Amino acid sequence: MKDKKPKSVFKEGAITSEFIGNSIYKHQTKTSIGAHNIFLGQVRADEIDGKKVSAIEYTAYEDMANQKFHEIRESAFEKFNLTCMHIYHSLGTVKAGEICLFVFVSSPRRKVVFEALEYIVEAIKADVPVFGKEIFEDESHQWKVNS
Template sequence: MNDKKIKNVFIEGAISSEFIGRSIAKHQTKTSIGAHNIFLGQVRADEVDEKTIYAIEYTAYKDMANAKFHDIREATFKKFDLTCMHIYHSLGTVKVGEICLFVFVSSPRRKQVFKALEYVVEEIKAKVPVYGKEIFEDASHQWKVNS
């Protein structure tokens, strides 16, 4: 752990396309950047036993999750030549078709961002204590399992 401040990665509810658009626009002043890469996780309307998922309700062990997001950031900056990186994850209810995870990496050159983005997303899935409760249209539920 270093002395850089741990950021809050969580956003209540879905991540809007306006938020994502504004985030991209903010980088126009960072003119050393030559390549951005963005991952957007979207809630999928999976069908299980003839019932369809309507939304996912996210909860997290927030302190540990933010600490893990921080560690992932630090490790990613060490591993790849990035100019900047942003991670946002939803908490609470996100309906099908809406965005629940937004990862944004930027670098002077493209090859770094392709590799870095995959690394960040896989690390998040493996190491961050976030839980998705999948809600069906009839209000029953099951707990999401990452594949």
């Protein structure tokens, strides 16, 4: 068996700064790493027709999404000399200003992590079946579409 079973990247609710800080801390023992790069997606309080987005409610086709995350991981490890990679995405309600996506890549050298991170984030946006309901302050909503 070559491939491990895809592990879930989904977390219920926002990704906290404690969780992110702790992830960085855990890498102190991996001393072959010389460079980390981190992407944090934050829910933006967009204003649409005079109404402000107060939160996004995320849902996903979880089985397919986990499979896609797994494929993105495998392909990033093939393309780039990465020591490790972590991806976490929120499900459920994430308020404006909170973090909904955390991508963390590490490598011996810096140039690799800049390229790898962009590749991974763009692939997540394009290929993973996650859906976002933008909730306005008056509790009406619209559906988010990645541009």
